[in-house]
Amino acid sequence: DAKTTQPPSMDCAEGRAANLPCNHSTISGNEYVYWYRQIHSQGPQYIIHGLKNNETNEMASLIITEDRKSSTLILPHATLRDTAVYYCIVRVAHMDSNYQLIWGAGTKLIIKP
Amino acid sequence: GAVVSQHPSRVICKSGTSVKIECRSLDFQATTMFWYRQFPKQSLMLMATSNEGSKATYEQGVEKDKFLINHASLTLSTLTVTSAHPEDSSFYICSVKLASGTIYFGEGSWLTVV
Numbered sequence: 624d625a626k627t628t629q630p631p632s633m634d635c636a637e638g639r640a641a642n643l644p645c646n647h648s649t650i651s652g653n654e655y656v657y658w659y660r661q662i663h664s665q666g667p668q669y670i671i672h673g674l675k676n677n678e679t680n681e682m683a684s685l686i687i688t689e690d691r692k693s694s695t696l697i698l699p700h701a702t703l704r705d706t707a708v709y710y711c712i713v714r715v716a717h718m719d720s721n722y723q724l725i726w727g728a729g730t731k732l733i734i735k736p
Numbered sequence: 737g738a739v740v741s742q743h744p745s746r747v748i749c750k751s752g753t754s755v756k757i758e759c760r761s762l763d764f765q766a767t768t769m770f771w772y773r774q775f776p777k778q779s780l781m782l783m784a785t786s787n788e789g790s791k792a793t794y795e796q797g798v799e800k801d802k803f804l805i806n807h808a809s810l811t812l813s814t815l816t817v818t819s820a821h822p823e824d825s826s827f828y829i830c831s832v833k834l835a836s837g838t839i840y841f842g843e844g845s846w847l848t849v850v
Contacts, residue, residue: 655837657839659841664827664844664846665843665844666740666742666829666831666841666842666843666844667780667829667831667841668841669838669839669840669841672838710779714837724770724782724831724839725782726779726780726781726782727779728779729779
């Protein structure tokens with residue numbers, strides 16, 4: 624079972640910041656939070672990941688709460704091409720130290736003109 | 737640029753035949769690759785973990801004799817769907833894990849069995 628909870632869908636106006644929340648209340652101390660997105664009919668695209676500290680890259684910012692039970696992905700200036708399903712994933716240990724990503728249902732983000 | 741390349745992107749095959757999907761890591765060596773399947777409007781489901789030079793580890797419910805995985809080199813893993821049936825029609829995606837720990841995904845392969 625997925626260890627994260629996300630709203631099923633969100634809308635955001637083009638040019639505004641899109642803030643996507645994620646709850647991961649059972650996260651362990653050594654588990655990372657990863658964000659991916661999947662545009663229709665394509666493979667998932669890596670966005671960002673973090674452990675404790677807030678992270679920022681050219682695509683997005685990741686804000687992790689101090690207790691690490693939730694996080695928010697921020698797309699600072701959303702464009703129409705950011706319309707996709709966004710997945711918040713906790714990296715868990717699996718099978719002889721090979722970890723896997725457990726996928727939930729994600730949030731369908733629709734950017735509106 | 738792309739980190740992982742999958743081929744073919746789309747394939748149609750007849751029921752009962754086998755089809756091979758390739759997953760290549762570009763410009764780096766991948767000791768671990770993952771194969772996923774995704775049905776329409778559903779999330780990704782992990783099928784198996786492929787380690788270079790050893791047998792793949794399959795998830796519960798995935799038939800290893802039907803979904804043959806070969807990871808003979810550090811840059812190539814293949815998934816062969818044997819004796820394909822229409823219910824095998826799906827979007828198959830591979831991913832690779834870099835030494836940094838980040839996982840990147842291929843573009844995916846659409847399989848349609850008619």
